[in-house]
Amino acid sequence: MTVLALRPPVSLARTELRHGTGPWAAAVIAAVVASNLFVQRYRLGDNWTDAQQMLRHFGVLIGGPMALASGCWQGGREHRCGAGELFASAARTPLARALAACLPAVLWPVCGYLLPAVVTLGAIWPYAGFGQPSWSMVFQDVVTFGALGALGFAVGGALRWRMAAPLLGLVGFVALGFTRTADGSVKWLTPAAYGFEERPVWAFGLLCAVWMAGLAVCAMLAGHARRRAVALVPLLAAVVAASLLCRGGDDLWRHVPAASAQVCGSGTPVVCVRAEHASALPAVQAVVARIDARLDGVPGAPVRYREGGSPETAPPREVRFELYGGLFRSRLGDGEMLHRDLAYFVASRGCPYRYTDRPGNPAAENAALSWLGVERPIAAEAETQAAERLRALPAEQRRAWLGRYLRAVLSCDTGTVKAP
Known part of the structure; x- marks a missing residue:
């Protein structure tokens, strides 16, 4: 053991990296993060914002x-x-020994995170319709994993209890999850924080890196430096970064207007998606074609389908939708969900939720939904019979009835339309 302590720093670091639990920890972190990302792959989206939010969620929160x-x-x-007394008798200072021993705890978790992160971003790259990854978030995540490994090392050196490691991991999971969902500015202190449909400015990643690295360096110096007062320097830097995050965390995330710009296909009806989802346009058009085929020749049928925006402010004959089912590699995660959403909007426009003083017509609505290919799991007998009668009508009469119903939907007054 004394010989090991006197070896050159590079050789000692190489020996430390090859042995111990570091490689196993990296393998476990990579496997857990990758498996969670694979299960939720359709939620990654073909855009950098969604992909990096999922990476941060499963990478930092779990890894x-x-x-x-x-x-x-x-x-x-x-x-x-x-071997504490034996190491204490070596020529190297306690801080030098601690830094060499801490190297696997810092580098291996970083490698365990980077492997699934690189694979995920590489899988998104050919299909991303807009922009590029936020490299400041990647930098912040790398620093976070290294800092968490160093913090754990400092705690393990101070606590002589075998159960300290699993207990610290559990405490860390609870703390990260709690602060990420906390109200107010405290949520920006957790490295698992992210803004929905927003991207951070470069200063956010830098401040988060200083905050986490400052805590880790402070813990290492406080536990192993001969002059422990020097630990106040990184602690001061961490406190300053934390105060800036708490005061301006919301302002350090920006919505990218160009990402929400509409990319539209040709033909009628016109189908438009956000620029960040441009690769999904053919898949969305295929779902819209299923709806449009059932409304062929119907007066008042939608002429435009647009992703985003409030359904309540949609112009007549425009359908608003969201890709809640997600997408991956230009494929919709749940095409049937989008089909149901489009059908429900065409058949109701959300009118029962906005106008309580005008009666609806469940039988007529169910008939229209059934014709559009959506069957309610629970429907009254009268509603089922109305759907069957609509299917049995001659084509011209069916188109005429659907036209009257769609006009009534625009005014949220379907109660005036008699069911088939």
Whole structure:
């Protein structure tokens, strides 16, 4: 053990990286993050914002506590081996020994996160319709994993308890999850925070990196430096970064207007999606074609389908929708969900929720939904019979009835239309 302590720094670091639990920790982190991303692959989206939000959610929120636990186990190695006094008698300073021993706790979790992150971003790259990844978020995540490993190492060196590692991982998971969903500015202090449909400015990643790295360096210096007062310097930097995040965290995220610009296809009806979802346009057009085929020749049928915007402010004959089912590799995660959403909007426009003083017509609405290919799981007998009668009508009479019904939907007054 003394010989190991006197070896050159590069050789010592190489030995530390090859042995211990570091490689196993990296493999576990990579496997857990990758498996969660694979299960939720259709929620990744073909845009950088959604993909990096999912990476942060599963990477930092799940992999971060594992980095803490791995670092804590590495930090308690001397206590478990009973080699504390032997290492203390070596020529190297306690801080130099701690830095060499901490290297696996810092680098291996970073590698465990980077592997699924690179694969995920690489899979999105050919299909992303707009922009580029936020490299500041990637930088912040890398610093976060290294800092969490160092924090765990410092805790493991201070606590001589074998159960400290799993307990610290559990505490870290609860803390990350709680602060991420907290109200107010506290949520920006967690490395798992992100803004919905927004991208951070470069200063956000830098401040988060200083905040996390400052805490880790402070913990290492406080536990192993001969002059522990120097730990106040990184602690001060961390406090300053945290105060700036709390004061201006909301202002450090920006909505990118160009990402919401409409990209439209040719033909009638016109189908438009956001620029960041441009690769999904053919798939959305295929779903719209199913609706349009059932409304062929119907007066008042929609002539435009647009992603985004409030349904309540949609112009006549325009359908608003959202890709709630997600998309991946230009394929819709749930095409049937989009089909149902479009059919319900055409058949009701959300009128029962906006106008309570005008009676609806469940039988007529169910008949229209059934003709558009959506069957309600629970329908009254009268509603089922109305749908059957509509299907049995001659084509001209069916188109005439659908035209009257669609006009009534525009005024949210379907109660005036008699069911088939």
